[in-house]
Amino acid sequence: MKILLVEDHPELAKSIASYLTQEHYICEVAATFDEAREKLILFTYDVVLLDIMLPDGNGINLLKLLRKDGVESSVIIISAQNALDFKLTGLSEGADDYITKPFPLPELHARIKAIMRRRSPHKNNVLTFQDLTADLESMECRVKGKLLNLTRKETNLLLYFINNKGRMLTRQAIAAHLWGDYTDNLDSVDFVYQHVKNLRKKITDAGGKDYISTVYGLGYKLNAGD
């Protein structure tokens, strides 16, 4: 899958690109409006990650041009603007999603996956990890074929883990994913602990292996285990 990252801050671009490459995406970087425009004319990308503030133009204008030219790529706006800006001004119009800086990298990954799934709804509807399966359409999760009785938050959490398998997820990243805008003013990390605990218990109770490991009490990781 090919991704174009339009971001003028070189270090941030490098980090995002390196992360996405680890996740087996092909990631190209454009630092300016013109460069991005040129790349978009020459090549086809599945997803465009678009910063709004570019040194030689506005990302929103690029998005409009893109849509006018009939470019089919999904667009996620990456912006330093506040979430409220998007809600109040409809800034993200024409984009598939937006994410505000700073964001946890796994969150970006989850958003890309979600968009890709929406793009092609009939393809790859079931996520699997070892003997865990998650049906994205019916939102049913199973261990060794046995249905797990999960709450919506727990299902969401499990999907997040499977999408970011083998990676350490910090409590903050999980909180941001589960509660989004609601997390601003909460000690959400304590709640993350509760949710993870419940999820682990439900999996092991259903006869599954405890794939989720705690990393020094700082975060969690979904591992294939021994």
Place this chain on the structure above:
Amino acid sequence: MKLNYRYTIAYAVISFCVLLIGFAIVYAALSRSVTQATIGKLKHLNEVVAAQLRSGRNYSQHPARAHVLVRRAAPTDTARHAQLVQVRDEWDASLQSTVSVVRLTTYPVVRGQRFWITSKAVVVEPSDVYLTGLMLVFAWTFVFLLALVVILSEVISWRILKPFNAILRGIQRFQLGQPTTLELQPSRTAEFNVLSDFLVTMTTRAQSDYQGLKEFSENASHELQTPIASIKAKIELLMDSELSEKQLLMLTAMHDELERLTKINQSLTLLAKLENFESQPATLTDMSDLVQATEAAFADLAEMKGLRTTLQLVPEVRVPLDVALAQLLLNNLFSNAIRHNVPGGEIHALLSPTEFTLRNTGHAPSVPVGELFGRFKKGNAALDSIGIGLAIVKRIGELYGHQVDYSYAEGWHTIRVVFAAPAV
């Protein structure tokens, strides 16, 4: 006290003093002229008596002699003056009271013989008869003068102070954050022109300074987001590499601090955003739906803390608020209610067409509740909050004229949002 009242009082005191002095002068003059008139009459009488003596006939039974004493001067007596005037208070038997008596003595020479002619008359002193009348006259004059001063000072000060009052109203309406500038009409009074010139220059400068500062803080916190995002991404990448526990712990500590920095920064940008936000009171939001949705979104968090939530909603309460801002307001209120609650506590949400009340159990705040609306004010220092949520809530309320109150009593925290009437 209003300026013209002060003037009126000053004028009243001044006119009272002037009238008092005037009264004294009039009284003294009157008193003097009465005596002088009497002396004039007596002088005439003495001349008549002297003429009678010169005629040589006997006038002793004449009415002119009733109050006149005539005697021959001894040869040794020499007249030092042409006449002698004496005024003194004496008991008058015919009037049965002490009266002021004027005596005039003249020393005419009749056929070589010097006579002493002393005539007397009772003077009615002004103090007896005129004083009351005089006082009445002056009192009435004072009353009329006072009335005139009061009425005129109202009228005149209204006219003269009109530009001044306009300046005052202009200053009252002036708001630093608003784009409108202070506009003042020139007046005919030099001082007022100086004042309004000064005010216009000052407010314009304050406005541009304020605007600059606001833009700076908005840009600064905005510009910080990208470097923070970059650092955060790098820390996350590092966390996924092979690290010792010690390194990982340090990295996580850095990450947590960065998270905190992010939240402070985001809240500040948000507040700056809200400062600039132009509300449209015409947009209505269905609070009933929103409160229900927000409560549902926080339900799992409340449950985990063992809190019992009760909702009491009037359906279809529509309030002038932007949906996104209403959501933000409710998020902040509900998350506060959960965060500052005690395990096993309670939350009551009550929505009526006029107000929204959120009550929750919790510990007593350590600072006066009114201060909690300030930025970075925390009721409980132990909690890892940044203390900006209520400032945001208050600001959102202000934007639409909703009044936000916070009170604490007997273990219950109560936030009341009293809705402003929707614009028609």
